[in-house]
Amino acid sequence: MARNRNKVVVTIIAALMALSYLPLVSSAGSTGHIWLDCDPGEKARGIGGWPAGGIICPADYEPNLVYTFTIIVENRGKEPLMDLRLAMAIHGPDPPPPETTSDDFVSIQIESSIHYLGDFGSTEYNPFDESFGGRHHVYVGTDAIWDIYHHAPNVIPAKSVAYLTATVTLGRAPSDDFEIHFDAFDTITEYKSPNGHDITFISGARIPVDKEPPVACIVGGDEITVYEGDEVTFDGSCSYDPDGWIVSYEWDFDANVDSDGDGNSENDVDATGMIVTFTWYDDYEVDVSLTVTDNDGLQDTAYQHVFVLNVPPELEFEGAFIEFELSLRLTGEKWHNVELKVYKNYDPETGDFEEELGALEVERWPGPPDQNPSSGTSLLVSVDISGQDTYTAVVTYDPFEDNGDAILGDQPINGQLWGANPVQLVATFPDGTECRKHHTFNVQQSIKRDSDHWNHVEPWIVNLTVGAVAGVPIKFVATATDPGSDDLTFDWDWGDGNWTSNLYLYDPIRGPDPAFPPGSPYEPLGAPWDPWYTNYTGQLPPIVITDIVYHTYGAEGTYTITLTVTDDDGGTATYSFELEISGHFGGC
Known part of the structure; x- marks a missing residue:
């Protein structure tokens, strides 16, 4: 559209344009807004005090001027405009009171509706404001007088443009301060024209001719x-x-x-x-x-x-775990020590490991083996049965003096160097089942039988792999990460006709976050002025949620377990695996 101001010859009235509607190929405006424009017209850029984004419709004022231009109404909403109205304010010369007389203005005709000076009445506020319960900050108090153009029964479809022909007739001595301001609103959809997207008919004499305005531009396009x-x-x-x-x-x-x-x-x-x-x-x-x-x-x-x-959450399945107690039973030569350590992802070739999960030491004293002093009664071990990680027990033997022992008080002779100590590693499961493994440490025996290793005892390495058993609770752990402020739901399908669902709210104080559109009253979260920039814990996105659930299978079989994590906007992440359930613990 041309934005160059065109001078119109006095008393020449252009033929009325036929009312027409053109569909919008795409809309760059906020949903629910009406944007006004005019032809000929141009951006206000602060001219005459109007907002930089607004549009002015300039004309060269002359006595008895009859000036025709086009009002362009763009419906950027998703609903048709069934009851479009244009609030028209005529504003006279300053200083106050801004009186408009017949010297300035005679009438304005929009399509077939004619509005004379006498049709404009006084009101404290813009009728546009009265419809929406606020102030549009165009005129305050009695700075202008108003009238309404009613477009009904004509309808402007959603995402379309209407062209209305307007003809202004000025008085015999119009002031350059005289202007007509237009706001648009629809009483049914409550769509309205925001500041910067309304139009004002003004005198071309108010437009500076010796200075050019800047051109605003944002890299990346519309x-x-x-x-x-x-x-x-x-x-x-x-x-x-x-x-x-x-x-x-x-x-x-x-x-x-x-x-x-x-x-x-x-x-x-x-x-x-x-x-x-x-x-x-x-x-x-x-x-x-x-x-x-x-x-x-x-x-x-x-x-x-x-x-x-929206960005869907990322899901990490951390494993399915069986918990049991590990203990040591030591017999044989007195005063010798045995230490148990449990490792996650242990490499027996290098001795490297990801994590040490616990340690337990027992010393052989005179008397029954069950009365041997120890650094603890047992270790609680949680072993992954889904194959995500490996768990290993490493038992070491110390026949020497107290230096480095967890238990002090043994005799200096520390037993006989040629003595032997049988050891039992006992796993006690939640159903009371015990699994016992046996090993005998001998001071003078070694895997490598040479002079360099004669008195060295290699550790006893035991793989703690176990299987799932019917009737025994299994702990499942998964973690989801969301880059935003979405609520997350963990849905576990156990494959046996049962399921578990857990909802985690980003902010429990405000409650669930509805999806967009229409969106929650506090979207988008993250604006520096938003008091809910962080959730109630003070945590900034991304948010990390770990879900821990327990499930017990009632019968043997192979089950397919599926975990689906869903954010409140419909983004999902899924993990699925098979788990075999047996009737008893094996591996002993």
Whole structure:
């Protein structure tokens, strides 16, 4: 559309344009907004005090001027405009009171509806505001008089544009301060035109002719797609000023959020600078605006529509575990020590391991073996039966003096160097079943029988692999990570007709987070002005949830277990594996 101001010859009335509607191929505006434009027209850029993003419809005022232009109504919402109304304010010359007389204005005709000066009445507030319970900050108090153009019964379909022909007839001596301001609203859908997307009919004499405004631009074009949790960079370096330089860059990351708390969400400055960053922690759809100001005080605004897409959670299955007690029973030569250590992912070739899970030491004293002193009665061991990790018991033998022993008080002679000590490694399972393994340590015996190893005793290495048993509880552990503020649900299908479901809320104080659209009242989480920037624990996204559940199988068999983790926006992650359940513990 041309934005060059066209001079219109006095008393020449252009033929009325036929009302028409054109579908929008794509919409870069926020859902539920009506955007106004005019032809001929141009961006306000701060001219006459109007917002940088607004549109002015200039005309060269002359006595008895009859001027025809086109009002463009763009329905950017998802519902048709069934009851469109244009609130028209006529505002006379300053200083107050801004009286409009027949010298300034005679009438305005929109399509077939004519509105004369006498049809405009006084009201304290803009009728646009009265419909929505707030102030539009166009005029305050009695600064203007108002009338309403009613477009019904004509309907403007969703995502389409309507063109309305308007003809203004001025009085015999119009003041250059006279203007007509237009706001749009629909009483059924409650769609409305936001600040910066309304139009004003003004005198062309108020437009500076000796200075050119800057041109705002955001790198990346009209629309971008990002993901929740991304640090998004907004770059205004493509903006420029034809006859000077840009002195400020002001960004508004969401016109729906009143970040400065003044009651107007469309005048916020959320960041300054040519290049800025921002992160959304939930899926969303929003217009980001950049307003640039040049060295002459002129402004321009550019918009970039941002689609923030959901990211599904990442799932890590950490294993299925059987818990049992490990203990040592030591007989044979007195004063000798045996130590048990349990390792996760132990390499018997190198002795390397991922984690030491516990240790237990027993010393052979005179008397019954069950009365031997020890550093503890037993070790509680949790062994993965899903094959994720390996668990190993390493038992070492010490026939020498107290140095390094966990139990002190044995005799200096420390038994006979040629003595032997039989050892039992006892595993006691939750159902009372015991599994016993046997080994005999001998001071003068070694796997490597040579002079260098004659008195060295290699450790006894026992693989602790066990299987799952019917009737015994199994502990299942999984961890999910979400980059945003989504609630997570863990659904376990046990393959035996039973299932378990656990819901974890990002913030239990506010409760479940509805999916977008329409979204929760606090989406998108993450704005610096958002008091709920962190959840009630003070944790910033990403959020990490570990789910621990127990399940007991009632019968032998092979079962397919499926875990599905779902975020509140429908993103999922799934893990599935088979588990064999036997009738008794084996491996003894």
